[in-house]
Amino acid sequence: MVLSHSKTNKNRVKINLMGRVKNLHRVFESFKIIPLSLIQNAVKYRKCNDIEIVFDERDTKLDFSVVSYGDFISEEEIKSLFKRGYRTKKAESMNVEGSGLGLYALKVVAEAHEFQVTVRSEVLDT
Structure with missing residues (x-):
């Protein structure tokens, strides 16, 4: 599901999974929205x-991180990423399907589970 987000994107994606989980955490089925939305956005907007x-x-703590290399997202835009229907200026100008609902749904589920979700964007030295 995650990798078939767009009919127009035929590129192969190399996803490196690291870490170990004992699977001792009890979560609702809706929890799946969180990693799926993060991974889908990483795939869609990667460079x-x-x-x-x-x-x-x-x-009792589980940290889950998704790292991808894409366009820089300003602090102002990061503040709006989880608002319903919001897409960054760069995302709107790209030829990528999206409605700004994935991260909004993620936020709703995360709040219901009392999970913390953060986003960070850095300019890398080239």
Whole structure:
């Protein structure tokens, strides 16, 4: 489902999964929306093919991160990413399907589960 987000995107994606999870956490089926939305956005807006997904389980805490290389997102735009229907200026100008609902749905589910979701964007040295 995640990798078939767009009929127009035929590129192969290399996804590196790292970490170990003991699967001791009880979550509702709706939890799946969180990693799926993050991975789907990473795939849709990446500039290179590699995406890194890391699971880090410590005691009762599970950290899940998705790292991809795409266009820089300003702090102002990051504040709006989880608003219903919001897409960054760059996303709107790209030829990529989207309605701005994926991250909004993610936020609703995360809040219902009392999970914390953060986004960070950095300019990399080239």
